[in-house]
């Protein structure tokens with residue numbers, strides 16, 4: 461393990477929800493929940509205000525609505541989040557060639573490899589500057605953890621949240637981890653936590669005291685040894701640039717074992733989407749889809765399937781993961797699920813398989829909010845005059861008279877729009893229209909930070925800001 465704290469972990473604060481609050485002045489300081497709004501939707505991100513009501517990510521949307529009935533419920537705008545993500549990852553790549561994104565809003569950076577930091581003082585200075593730059597460029601806040609290992613850097617950024625920086629001095633790791641709950645260690649979900657607690661192990665120090673043999677006896681060889689090493693703060697995992705990595709994967713550990721097969725399928729779909737999000741963030745595609753299932757008894761299975769060509773199509777990865785799941789018995793309950801894609805290539809070869817899948821799902825109800833928005837635009841062709849337009853809560857619109865706004869809600873043939881932009885000083889006015897109002901149309905998201913030098917009518921028209929409305 462290195463001796464200087466030169467691994468940085470960045471995690472944007474409540475990313476999707478913060479982006480929505482920055483874009484929509486009327487939601488600043490309010491409870492905001494972003495996620496799937498359909499009957500099987502789950503929370504993607506909750507704002508800190510919504511978290512006070514107990515809402516958290518991966519929670520079924522119905523439960524969130526019961527806990528926080530007055531929160532704003534919005535469909536994600538992935539196009540905007542991806543744009544912000546590219547800005548953030550760009551800033552990280554200025555620090556080092558070794559940047560390992562974990563999702564759109566989270567990444568490890570090896571500062572030593574970038575020669576931007578070599579000791580505590582220089583690493584701290586880099587972290588401070590990075591946070592300032594992120595705020596200036598994106599208008600959002602991110603928290604930074606800095607340590608001598610990936611595990612501790614990630615724990616640092618967690619401790620720093622929201623909007624903070626924590627540097628963990630090498631040599632202090634075990635003292636810091638010791639009294640903390642075992643849940644702080646990566647891979648320890650509530651179910652594993654319970655299992656350990658029944659064996660009398662509650663803190664990290666108690667894992668260290670129990671010894672490796674006991675951990676292996678409790679959790680199996682791989683999981684047990686890994687956890688024991690983590691408890692001793694032994695973590696030599698290198699930062700691997702996504703460009704060089706052989707695979708991309710995401711996994712979730714669940715609060716309680718999942719027994720319901722429908723829920724297991726739903727979680728696998730959600731993980732497949734997140735995995736593709738990471739693939740796309742890195743401009744990669746892959747051929748082999750991997751499903752990981754850890755069952756109630758800690759037995760862990762992996763199943764994989766190799767496609768005919770590389771893909772970064774969420775529908776293809778979802779379908780493949782669903783097929784793999786069909787071959788796994790989950791009746792006793794599942795405590796961890798993961799989806800990965802390996803055999804990575806730098807570009808997507810549009811293969812027949814992907815195209816066939818795309819054609820197939822064109823006839824289905826589109827769940828992905830962005831795809832639905834694209835469809836509205838794409839289908840508004842003169843040959844097809846009767847188009848049922850779908851106004852998704854939170855999505856951008858433009859009205860010929862009132863300018864830029866966003867959908868606050870729709871139903872019963874009406875759509876309610878709030879006319880405000882990220883640059884509005886005060887919350888905007890709300891107006892209601894018929895869903896087929898010809899003056900209302902879907903629009904592109906506006907950048908959160910007003911582009912500099914955006915003066916004059918021509919520019920304003922280009923960015924979709926209605927000059928007449930005076931913003």
Ligand SMILES: [Mg+2]
Nearest residue numbers: 471472474565
């Ligand atoms: Mg985050």
